[in-house]
Amino acid sequence: MRGALNNLLHGVRLICAVIALLAFGMSVAAAQVRFDKQPLTIETGAGARHQLTVELAVDPQQREQGLMYRKQMPTDHGMLFDFDEARPVSMWMRNTLIPLDMLFLDDKGVVTHLHEGAVPLSEAIISSGGPVRYVLELNGGAIKTLGIKPGDRVVSRQIGSAG
Template sequence: MQSELLQRSVKLLSVIFLTIFLVGCLHNDKNLVLQTDIGEIPITVELADTPETRRRGLMFRTKMPRDEGMLFDFQETREVAFWMRNTFIPLDMIFIDERGTIKHIHHNAVPQDPTSIPSKYPVRFVLEINGGLAKQYGLKPGDQVRHPRMNS
């Protein structure tokens, strides 16, 4: 009787752990999709969701692969501003609301420029990708972004 109970417990635990693993794979915070007129564009993102990671951002990096970016999550919707101090690569900054709607795009932010770059609207997220890609992808305000943290 105890052996049968132990076997059932092990099976149940195995199912629970497998379910947790699969849900984790489906909600991978590294996967983001830009929905554009030319189709869906997958981007692998690094998350900046703590005060420290948001403050550091992409500073001091000299390159970033074309299909990668950094997603800043401010945990709340508000107006934000960025600058390029200590950032060595040109970036497109895509300002996104909590539902994944692009509100504003700042194209080709100039490396090491200390000028403030405002969101212009309250947003929860900012996606930084290599400068020039937003235009190549045809991104525009109103386009959608899919990510597990967005309430689309």
């Protein structure tokens, strides 16, 4: 009986070690993806201008990584996804630990669709509601706090370089 218990404990320790190694590997892989940053302005129809700093997700690896594994993001920061062309886009919150709001933008940076309160770790599909070129992810609650509505405009060098 004692031998069987020792074997079971050894097996459990081995499984825990493998899980820890996999988790470490995922965090190292996540840390290897680098994002350039740039300033961005949200111009609302009410005349407000909100200045933010965004990280740019412009290549497939960056877009896949997104904000996964982040435990927090400063209030005046976000991530701008550039999909190279206007097309229907689907997002999700897999491995994303913080609640997010999403702004779906056309090729000129005009907000076409909003999604508030994306739930951390959810694999529910969040649709762009039509063709978009960009998605801007902000901390959950930002849409309401900043008074963002469809038709508002997002301006940045990245959007200005769209072509």
